[in-house]
Amino acid sequence: MFNGNSGLKRGLKRVAAKVLSINWFRPVPSRLKLYLVRRAGVCDWHWYARHALGRRSAFSEGPSHFISFGNAEGRSPSPLFDPAWYCGRFGLRASPLDALTQYVLIGDWIGLSPSPWFDTRYSRAGAKTATGMAAIRPQLGRYLADYRETAGPHPLFDQDWYLDEYPDVRASGANPLVHFLYDGLSEGRLPNPYFEPEWYREAHPDIGDGNAFSHFVLYGAAEGRSPGPEFNSRQYLDANPDVAATGMNALAHYLAIGRQDGRELGKRPLALNDLVAKRNSEVLPLPSGVVDIVLPVYRDLMVTRNCVESVLRSKNRVATRLHIYNDRSPEPEVTAYLREVAEANPSVHLVENVENLGFVRTVNAGMAHAMEHGDSLGALLLNSDTIVSADWVDRMVAHMSPTVGSITALSNNATICSYPKLGANPLPDGVNAGTLDALARATNAGVSVEIPTGVGFCMLISRSALEIAGLFDAEAFGKGYGEENDFCMRSAKLGFRHRLAMDVFVEHVGEVSFADDSKPGKVIAQRVIDERYPDYGAQVARFCSMDPGFAARMRLTLAVWKERARPTVVLLTHSWGGGTERAVQAMAMSMGQTHEVVVIRPIEDLGGSGEVRVSRLSEFDGFDFLFRYHSPDELASLLHVLGATTLQIHHLVGFGASVRRAISLSKIPFSFHVHDNYAICPQIMLTDAEGNYCGEPDASGCDACIAQRPSNGASDIRNWRVQHEWALLGAQEVIAPSKDAAARMQRYAGVPVRAQYHEEDIGSNPVTLGAGIRPYRVLLLGVMAAHKGLNQLKAIAEESRRLGNPLQIHLIGYPQADGMKDLGFTWSGAYEEDELDDLIARHNPDAFLFISQAPETYSYTLSHALRTGRPIAANRLGAFTERLVGVPNSLLLAHDAPASEVVRSLLTWLDGVYSRELV
Template identity: 40%
Template sequence: MVFFISLFKKFFNSVLGVIYHHLPVSQELKNKTKKKLFETIPFLFKSTRAFKSWEKNNKITMTVDELPLYLPSKTTRADRVSAEKIQVDIIIPIYRGLQQTKNCIESVLNSHFKTLYRLILINDCSPEIELTNYLRELTVKHSEILLLENSTNLGFTATVNKGMSLSDSNDVVLLNSDTQVAGEWLDKLKTHCYSQKRIGTVTPFSNNATICSFPDFSGCKQIPFNLSVSSIDQYFTQANYGRSVTIPSGVGFCLYIQRGCLDDVGLFDVETFGKGYGEENDFCQRAYLKKWRNLLACDTFVFHEGEVSFQETSNPRKQKALEIIAKRYPEYQNEVKDFSIQDPAAPFRIAAILNILKNDRRPKIISILHSLGGGTEQHVSNLVQNLKSQALSLLISTEITDYGVQVSRVKFIDEVLGFDLKFPTTDIDFITSLLSSISPSGIHIHHQLGLQFNAKQLIQKLNLPFVMTTHDYFYICPYFTLTQGDNYCEEPNPSSCNQCIAKSYPHGAKDISLWRDSYSWFFQNAQTIFCPSVDTLARYQKYFPKANFTMVYHDNSLTNLNINSPEVKINTPSTKEDYFRIAILGSLIQHKGLNILKDLLTILKHKKSPLHFHLIGDIHGPWKSFSSKIFTTSGKYKNQELPQLIKSYDPHLILFLSRCPETYSFTLSSALAEGRPIAAPELGAFPERLQGRSWTWLFPANISAEDLLNFIEKIYHDNFLTRKLPQLPSYTSSIQEIKIHHFDFYFENYLSYFRNKNEK
C-alpha cells in the first residue's frame, strides 16, 4: 500500500508539473491553483521542493514562537557547556599569498580566546621565497607555532591530513591561509561542538562560505559597512550567542572537527580528491552516515578572501569533486537544495544585520508605507538612497502575498546587507521589539493604507519623534484620490461625503468626520507634515489647520522642474508625416483617465484625424481593442526605462489625463526632463509645476472626451502646424507667503526632525 501511495504521489506531481509549466494560462491562475492544492491536500506535496519553496515564500512554516529568533539571543555564557580541557590544533596549510597568510596568522595570534591550542603551519612547498622566509622567522618568535615544510607540493588534502595526524587526542581546526579570525572565535566553535551529542564539525558564518555565507548564500567580497573582522564577529556574538543550525556539510575554509569524529570517520580521502576540493564534503557525508552532525555556529564570523592558493585550477577541481560527491551520495545535492530553500539560518543572518545596523553611528529611521508601489515607493526609495550616507532606513508595511497570505513586511534597502523579511503576525509587541533592536531615532509615516498594526501604538511604544508625508488624500477621504466616478469630487460638505462613502464603505469608513478624526492625532503630534506641492498643503490645511506643514517638492532642484528654463525642444511634425504623436505616461487606471481615453479613442476611430496615442505603461481596468493606427501601448516598464521609452516614441506632445488632484506626479517630472510639450488638467500639482512654461497647455479638470479631442486638435492646428507659441500657463496659490523647498531640503534638515524631543 505504501508503495502505491508513493507511486501515486510521484505521478500526480509529474502531471501537475507538466500542467503548471506548459499550460497556456495566466501566472495568477497558476498561483491560485497551486495555493488551493497545497492548502487542501498538502500530504501529496510536502516532500517536493516546490511545496517547501511555497512554504518559505509564504512563511507558513514560521510560527509566532519562532519569531524571537530574529531578535538578539538571550543565551549567556553561564548557560553554555564548558569544554576547557579540550586542546585544539589549528592547522593552516600554506602555498601562496604572503600578505593573506600574514593577515591570517596575525589574526589567530591576536585573538582573545581561552582554549589551549597549538598553531600548526604547513608550508606546502610554496614557490614564493618571501613567504617561506616569513614562516621560518615567525617560528623563532612564537613558541606556540609548529612549522612543517613539505619537500614537494602535496596539495590541500594530504597536507591537512599530515597536520591532523600529529595528535591522537586534540580536536582540530582547518583554517585556510586567506582567512581572518577575531575575538573568542575558537572558544565559540569548541563550545558549539560540545553543546550537543555527536557534533562532528562546526563551521562559522563568513562572507565567502557557500551555505554558511553572509549576508546570503552568495556572500560578499568585502565585509559590509567597512567593518573590521573583530567588529562584525562581535556583532554576531551579540545577536546570536549560543545559536546554531544543523547543516548538510561543513565548509573547509574554517572547519572545527571533534577528535572523536575524526577517529570514527578517518582522515580525508587523498586518493580520490587529490590536491583539494570536495574532501570536506566527503568527510562530512561519511560522518553523517555514522550519525555525526554538522553545525553552523551562528554567533561566529570569519573573513574568507577565497581561492588564493588554488585560483588557477580551482574550477576544474570543483567540477570533478561535485561529480564524485553526487555519485557517492546521491541525496546530498537534494539535501543542500532543501537546506537552501528552507534556509533555517535566515533569522540569524537578519538578527546579525539588525545588530550591525544598531551599532552603526548613522541615525536609523523607520519608514511606514503601503505595499502598492507607485509614487509613494519611488519617493521613499529616492529618500533612502540619497540620504544613506547620513541615515539608514528600515521600511515596514502590511501586504497580501501572491498566494493570499497576510504578512507584515520589514525591508532594508542596501546593496549588500539588504533584506526583505515577511512574517505572519501584526502583533504590536513583536513588531516593537524587532524595530527597537536597531535603536531607531525616529519614524517617517509615508502611508497607512492597508496597515494591519496600529501606527499610533507603535510610535507610543517606541517613544520616538515622527514625521509624515502626504502622498495622496488618504487622511481626508477613504477614497484617497478624491474622485467620484470619473471626476474630481470637488470636496463637498460632510453630508455629501457620507452619501458617497455609503455606497461601499471603503476601508470600513462610515462617517467622514470620524474618519478624519481617527487620524487627527498624527497631524497634531507629528514634528512636521511634508507636502509635495502647494496645492496638497492647501487641501490638507483646510481639514487639519493646526498641523505643522512643510512644503517640499519630490525633485532635486528648479532645473528638474524646468521653471523659468530656456525654451524646451519643440517636436513639430513635418508636412510629410502622417501622425501627430501623443504619449501618455504611467499605468492607466480609472482615476488616471482610463475611461476618458477609451471614450476619446471611440470617437477618434470614426473620424479622419492625424492623432496617434501611445500609452507608455499598462492598463488596469476594462478596455476595448483599438486599431494600432490610433492607439498603441508599450506595456509595464521600470522607472529607469521611462526616459528611453519616451525618446523611442519621440512624441510631439505628452498628455496627462488624471481625473484626481495629483499631489506631485513623477511622470510629469520625466516629461519635463525630456523637454517635451505638455498638456495637463488644471488640477492638483499640475498648474503650479507648469506655470510659466513654454509650449504647455492646461485644460479643465473634468473635461469630456469630445471636448478634450477638440482641444488637442485645436492646439495641433493652431500651434504645432503654425509654430505659434501658446499663452504661458499661470498659477495663483490660495496660500500666501509659503516657503517652497526642493529635495535638497532633506539633505540639510531631514534628520533634525528626529532629534531627541528635549533637544528641539
C-alpha cells in the same frame, strides 16, 4: 446554464452521504462483526490492553473486554480508528464496532479516512503492490500490519523523518504514527521537521491551551496557518499558485510533493525574540582535551603572517596545539617566516613537506598526526588567509556534542557560512574582523544552526567523526575543493551532523593558498560530488532557501549598526507600488549614504497582532523578511530593536490600529509624507463612482459616497478622519509633494503642511518643433484607470474618429477596461520605469496628454514628459496646474469639459504650436 456533470456529482455526494449515515450493520451479530474487523487487521489488542485496560500483559483479554464493555463505552479496538470523529462526519449513529465494520467494508473502498491522523488515499497511493491476504485488507489494516509497506499514513506525518530523528522508536519496532499519537506527543516529539507546538501556540494565541498538533491538522492547515518557524504557509502558496489552486494545504503538499520537486520554502517570519541579542553570561563548561589546529601554508607572506599572528594572539581556555604545514612554498620568505615562528614558539609544530602535496593530502597528514594524540578532541582546519580573534576555539568547541561531526565559523567569505549574505562579502565599513567577532560573540552567544556541509576555511572536525568516517578523499579531490563537502555528506550518512557557529566570526580572504588550481578543481570536484550524492544540490538549495542562520545574521547586522552609530530611519509605507513606492525608494537611496534605512510594509493586521515586511536597500547588508507581532508592544519593540531614531510615515493603508499604538509606545518622533488623500478620504483619489473628481462635497455628500461604495472599512467620513488624524496632528512635520496637495491637506487637518517636490525643479527645455502633419501624434502615459481619465479618453478618441481622426492617440501602458478591441486608440502594454524614456523617443509624439480625473499630488510621468521638451496638455487639477505654470507649449484643460470641447481645444492649440500650413 445548468452544468449536468456538477449537478450529477452533487447528487451522488448527497446519495453517498445518506448511505453512509445509515447503520447497515446493527442487525449483524457482534461476534461476527468483530471477526470481520479482526481479519481486516485493523485491531491492535496490545494497544487496547494498554490504553483501555491500563496494563500491558492483557492481550488475550482485549476482544472479550471490548465486546462486553469497551464497545458500549465508546472505545475503539484500533489506535487509528476514531469512532466519534468518523460517525460525526456523516451523522452516523453507530457503536464503535458498527462504525469500524462500515469503514472496513465500505469506507476504505471509497477512500474515507478512519481518523484525522490517517489519510486512506494518501497511504494507499504510496503503498507497495499487495499480494495474498494483504491485497484484500483495508489500507489501515495493511499499515498497522507493516508500516514499511507504505510511504506514510498522512501527508503531515513525515514517517521516515520521525524514525530517523528518534532512533529509539525505530529500534523498538513500534508503529511510528501510533507511537507519536500515544507517546511521542506527550514526550514533546514532533511529527515532521517543520511543526513546533510552542511556536504554533505563540503565533496563534486563539487556539488556547489545546493540543497544537490536533488544531493544526483539524483546522490550522486548511486555514493557511504556518506550522512552525521554519515553514511559511503563506509564502509557499504565494510562490506556488498551482498548489493554492488545488486547495491542498501548503505543508502537506511540500512534504508529499514539493520536497521531491525541489520547491523552495522561503524564509520563515521572524518574531521579536529572533531579533533580540542572545547573550550568555555563563562560563560554559569545556571538554577536557586538546584541539589540534592544522594550518596548511603555501604562499603569500602578508596574509600568512596575519593569520599566524592572530592565532598566536588568541586566548582560549581549552588547550590547543598549532600544527603548521609548509606545503613546499614557492616563496622563500614564507618558509623563512614560518621557521622564525617555530623557533620563537616551541609549542608550534612545523612540518615542511619535501614535495608539494596539495591541500587535501596536507591536511590529511595534519589530521592523522592529531589523531595520534590520545587527548585530541579533533582537528581544527584553518586556512592561512584567515584572521581569528579572542577565544574563538573555546566558542567552536562549545558547539561540539557526540552527534556533531563538524563546526564551521561564520565568515565574510565562506559560501553558505557567510555574513552578511551567503557568498563573498567585504567587511562592513568601519568594522574590522576583531570587532565583528566580538559582536557575534555578544549577540549570538551559544547559537549554531545545522548546515548540510561544513566549509574548510575554518572547520573543527570531531575526533569521533574522523575515526568513524575517515580522512578526506585525496584521490578524488586532488589539491583541494570539495573534499570537506564529500566528508560531510559521508559522515552524515553515519549519523553525524554539521553546525555553523553563529557566535564565531573569522575573516577569510579566500583562495590564496591554492589559487592556481581552484577553478578547474571546482569543476572536477562538483562532478564527483553530484555523482556520489545526487541529493547534495537539493540539500544546499533547501538550506539557502530556508536560511536558518538568517535571524542570527540579522542580530549581528543590528549590532554592527549600533557599533557604527549612524542614525536609523524607518519608512512605513504600503505594498501597492506606484508613485508612493518610487518616492520611498528614492528617499531610501538618498538617505542611505548617511543613515541606516529600513522600510516596513503591512502584510496583515488582525486587530492588535499581525505581520509586516521589513526590508533594507543596500548592496552590502540588504535584507527582506517577514516579522510577526502579537501585540502593538512587539511592533514598538521592533522599532527599537532596529535602532530607529526617526520614523517617516508614507502610507497607513493596511497597518490598522496597531501602528498607531506601536508608534505611541515607542515615543520615536515621526514625520508624515502625503502621497495621496487616504488620510481624508477612504476612496483615496477624491473621485466618485464613475471615476470623476468628486468636487470634495460636505460631510453628508462624503457619507453618501461611502454608503454607495464602502471602501477600506470606512463607515462615515467623520470617524474616518478622526481615525487617521493622529498621523498628521502628532507628526513633527507634514510634507506634501506639491503646493496643491499641501494646501488641501492643511485645509482638512488644520496643521501646517510643507510642499516639497519629489525631484528638483525639472523645468522644460523646449525642442525645435518644426512642421507637423495631421493627424497629430498624442501620447498618454501609464495605466489608464477610471480615475486617470479612461472614460474621458474613450470619449476623446470617439470624437476624434467622428472628425476624421485628426488625433492619433497612443497609450504607453494599458487601459483597465473590458472589451478593449475598438476603443479608438492604441496602446503598447505594461512597461518598466527605466524603459519609459526610450519608449517615448520611439513614438516621437507631437504632444502629451494628461487627463486624470483625480487631483494628482505629483505625477512622475509628467516629469518624463517635461524632460522631452515636447508640448503638454493636462487637466486643470492637482499638481498639473502648478507644475505646468510657465512651461512653454503647455495647455490646461477643464477636467469636466465635454469631449467635443477638449478635441477642439487640442486641435486649436496644436495648430498654434506648430504654426504651419496643414497638409
